Amino acid sequence: QESYKPHKIEKKWQSRWEKTKLYKARENYQKKYYVLEMFPYPSGRIHMGHVRNYCIGDVIARYKKMLGFNVLHPMGWDAFGLPAENAAISQGIHPAKWTYDNIDYMRRQLKRMGFSYDWDREFATCDPDYYKWEQLLFLDMFERGLVYRKKSPVNWCPGCKTVLANEQVEEGRCWRCGSEVEIKQLKQWFFKITAYAEELLSYCDRLKGWPEKVLIMQRNWIGKSKGAEIRFPLINHPGEITIFTTRPDTIYGVTFMSLAPEHPLVQKLTKGTPQEKIVNQFIERVKKQTHLERMAEDVEKEGVFTGAYCQHPLLDKKIPIYVANFVLIEYGTGAVMAVPAHDQRDFEFAKKYNLPIKVVIQPSDRTLNPETMEAAYTEPGIITNSGHFDGLPSEQAKEAIIQYLEERGVGKRKISYRLRDWGISRQRYWGTPIPVVYCPKCGIVPVPKEELPIILPLEINVKEKGASALADYPAFLETTCPKCGGKARRETDTMDTFVESSWYFARYACPDEKAAPLDKKRVDYWLPVDQYIGGIEHAVLHLLYARFFTKVLRDLGWLKIDEPFINLLTQGMVCKETYRCPEHGYLIPEEECKQGRCIYCGKKVEIGRLEKMSKSKKNIVDPEKMINQYGADTVRLFILFAAPPERDLEWSPQGVEGAHRFLQRIWRLIKEVSPSLNNKSERKNLDEGEKLLYRKTHQTIKKVTEHIERFHFNTAISALMEFFNVITDFVQKNETKRSLVLKDAIEKFVILLSPFVPHITEELWHLMGHKTWLIEQPWPKWEEEALKEELLLVVIQINGKVRARMQVPAEISEQEVKKQALNQERIKQLLTGKEVKKIVWVPKKLINIVA
Ligand code: ANZ
Ligand code: ZN
Known part of the structure; x- marks a missing residue:
């Protein structure tokens, strides 16, 4: 008997599937099912995280197809981005070449896994056929007022004279030359995502097929706060300070004001005063703290007095104005009314600088005394020290005080969102050019739509030019104004690569559409995505941007849906233990560690915790090596069996071996019995063994179906393993008898197993004499009657x-x-x-x- 040779089988079926276009998706009148995995960045090679992601998607796609759905399962490339530019700089390869070479390599790797993609729909986002439409959407959004330009800070390296992405700033220094990075204000383009803040928030409640943890992260990111905007007139200066507060009930407890260091009033209030120098020194110091540091609870609350005062709007009281590190310019109005008795940050600040503390809310079970308080009291209570509001419960007082402020014309009800508009300008070469022209006479002029695409020129030597490649390239930069025909200059910034991934799922419905970004008919058929699968690291940005774009595309008339992804599955990480030498750090287990000792120093190697596979931890397993050794089916089976999709998966060589042995057993048994399976025994008068096998068949169909429905692939597979043991048992006990029940059991087994390991099952299926494709088999149904013991x-x-x-x-x-x-x-x-x-x-x- 011929032994199990996965490579031969896998290659054979992959090429046959491809030749017959077995997985091609065609629009028809059947019920559709769109399954999508987050598309990869073409970094060079696929890693285990990719493999896991796509294995999960492939099981779902195959299963749904067998259930009778018309399945769309596409694949493509998120192809713009920084690593291509870095490769250009460090290796001298053009980003385009680097990217397309990587795509070719990774496509070949993916094809070896036997995924059921419709490769005819493949595209790379760096193709002009794709980004042309993105430029058009930008112009559509511009017409609608959903795009605008404003000054915004960027990281600037004075050494390289270039803008750096956040990833290129390492501990405040440039990743290339080590110079200290400066913040520079540049005019940049923004998408008005805040116009959709309320809808993005309220629709979270409708996303019943999303993990709750992702929804929580989205809600927090949008960060809706209800409160009031209150104005405090300045003393001895014109104007006022406007603050945003969620606690108008504490207004009588204000004892000072805190401004963000970047607040424009700070300079106005201190210019030419004795405080000016101290304030500016403080601001310089705060600039070195990152956002996260400034927000952190345990960071020291610091500030300086500006020397200026404002007027309390409801009391005859002079209030000192401070600059404080914990006030952020981007949130609310960048100014805070400080109530140290009831806000912890204000409390710490007041204690540090000896500022008064005034209690205006009393708890029911004790009496607060400002002298002895050790922390702010932030819970609700009864209002006190607050004029005619005394005695009200604080929750009620919020409403009453807002009304009072509105009547007196010093404040108003206000809702604030933490969500900021989306800055999309990147001072980079390898991205979608922003289709705008600057004319000395006409100002900002959008490129006429007929002139699209604005092609990214490929003939530039990126290694020398770096990020300013476009700005230094006259053939691109210099143009004529579409309005007046005079000399003008092109925008040389490109778009954030998150823009491409915000609408690619829609383009898969009609990737060949030549006349428009989307073909409404096909998009209406396929969208929304029924099942989206990807990493939790995209819980906020990518998923929020894709939701935003869907709503924009709807409002522009391209789509009819409100939300892009009905169901979302976030898969866990692929982990492995790490090997570490106390002297030499992480070691590659197979190469740098011999008999438990470091090959460099002989010190004992510590085997560390399970951690996400990563190059830096030297604990990666290369999928291609695994395919070479065991075949794709083994890799698929192991990955799907080792853990349920949402959980982290521990890579285990024994587990891989086990999966391989299971496939070998299947191979041997079915090879052995299949020639004799077609006998004509009857289904009537079953003996005990046959009855048991028949029942097990139906019980397994039910179990596997229910487990797959819940994405419990690991338990579905163990049910199949159990079933296989019963089949083996039956064969051994009935050496000569080849009952119809056995044939049926083996056929059902092969069908049920096929979404997990499509090659070996296809081979066995054909071996048993079938001429059809497994994926065209209807998914088996169980009979309730047959389940009964x-x-x-x-x-x-x-x-x-x-x-x-x-x-x-x-x-x-x-x-x-x-x-x-x-x-x-x-x-x-x-x-x-x-x-x-x-x-x-x-x-x-x-x-x-x-x-
Ligand atoms: C007075 C007050 C009294 C506050 C009190 C809290 C407790 P959320 O819920 O996150 O929206 N705040 C406003 N703008 C700020 C900024 N730019 N940087 C830092 N803090 C800011 O938080 C709203 C509260 O955060 C506001 O309510 C304000 O402090 C502060 F007993 O105003 B509160
Ligand atoms: Zn002009």
Whole structure:
């Protein structure tokens, strides 16, 4: 018998599937199912995280297809981005070449896994055929006022004279030359995502098919706060400070004001005063803190007095104005009314700088004393020290005080969102050019739509020019104004690569559409995505941007849906233990570690925790190596069996071996029995063994179906393993008999297993004489009737006397039937105080308990 040769089989079926275009998706009148995995960045090679992601998607795609859905399962490339530019700089390869070479390599790798993609729909986002439409959408959005330009900070390296992405700033320094990075204000383009803040928030409640943790992250990111905007007139200066607060109920407890260091008033209030120098020194110091540091709870609350005062809007009271590190310019109005008695940050600040603390809310169970308080009281309570609001519960006072402020014209109700508009300008070469022209006469002029695409020129030497490649390239930069025909300059910034991934899922519905970004008919058929699968690291940005774009595309008339992804599955990480030498850090286990010792110093190697596979931890397993060694089916089976999709998966060489052995067993058995399977025995008059096999077949169909529906692929596979054991058992016990029930069992087994390991099953299926494709087989249905276990009536005796009867399943084990007999109420009663010496089981008939 020929042994299991995965490579031969896999190659054979992959090429046949491809030749017949088996997985091509065609629009028709069937019910559709769109399954999508987050498309990869063409970094060079696929890694285990990709493999896991696509294995999960492939099982779902194949299963849905067999259920009768018209399935769309596409694949493509998120192809613009920084690594291509870095490769250009460090290796001298053009970003385009680097990217397309990587795509070719990775496409070949993916094809070796046997995924059921419709490769005809493949595209790379760096193709002008794709980004042309993105430029058009930009112009559509511009016309609608959803795009605007404003000054915004960027990281600037004075050494390289270039803008750096956040990823290129390492501990405040340039990743290339190590110069200290400066913040520079540049005019940049923004998408008005805040116009959709409320809808993006409220629709979170409708996303019933999303993990709750992702929804929580989205809601927090949008960060809706209800409160009030209140104005505090300046003393000895014109104007006022406007603050945003969620606690208008504490207004009588304000004892100072805190401004963000970047607040424009800070300079106005201190210019030419004795405070100016101290304030500016403080601001310089704060600039070095990152956002996260400034937000962190445990960071020291610091600030300086500006020397200026404002007027409390409801009291005859002069309030000192401070600059404080914990106030952020981007949120609210960049100014805070400080209430140290009821806000912890203000409390710490007041303690540090000896500022007064005034209690305006009392808890019900004790009385707060500003002198002895050790922390702010932030819970609700009863209003005190607040004029005619005294005695009100604080929740009620919020409303009453807002009304009072509105009546007096010093404040108004206000809702604030943490969500900021989306800055999309990148001072980079390898991205979608922003289709705008600057004319000295006409100002900002959008490129006429007929002139699209604005092609990214490929003939530039990126290695020398770096990020400013476009700005230094006259053939691109210099143009004529579409309005007046005079000399003008092109925008040289490109778009954030998150823009491409915000609408690619829609383009898959009609990737060949030549006349428009989307073909409405096809998009209406395929969208929304029924099942989206990807990493939790995209829980906020990518998923929020894609939701935003969907709503924009809807409002522009391209789409009819409100939300892009009905169901979302976030898969866990692929992990492996790490090897570490106390002296030499992480080691590659197979190469740098011999007999538990470091090959460089001989020190004992510590085997560390399971961690996400990563190059830096030297714990990666290369998928291609695994395919070479075991074949794709083994890799697929192991990955799907090792853990349910949402959980982290531990890579285990033994587990891979085990998966491989299972496939070998299947191979051997089915090869052996298949030639003799086609006999004409009947389905009537089944013997005991056949009955059991028949029932197991239907029980397995039910189990596997239900587990797949819940994405519990690991338990679906273990049900199939169990089923296979029963089949093996049957074959061994019935050496010569080849019953129809066995044929049916093996066929069902092969069909049920096929979404997980499509190659070996296809081979066996054809070996059994079938001429059809497995994926075109209808998914098996179980018969309720067949699930029922036959029941036996068993007599229970004690010392030979009949004492009780019970019903048990016919295939009950000896151990189980004895346990159940002892558990009968009447038997328990009769046995109390007696010692059971022996239990005799006469199969199918009786149990005798000797006591
Ligand atoms: C007075 C007050 C009294 C506040 C009190 C809280 C407690 P959320 O819920 O996150 O929206 N705040 C406003 N703008 C800020 C900024 N730019 N940087 C830092 N803090 C800012 O938070 C709203 C509260 O955060 C506001 O309510 C304000 O402090 C502060 F007992 O105003 B509160
Ligand atoms: Zn002009």
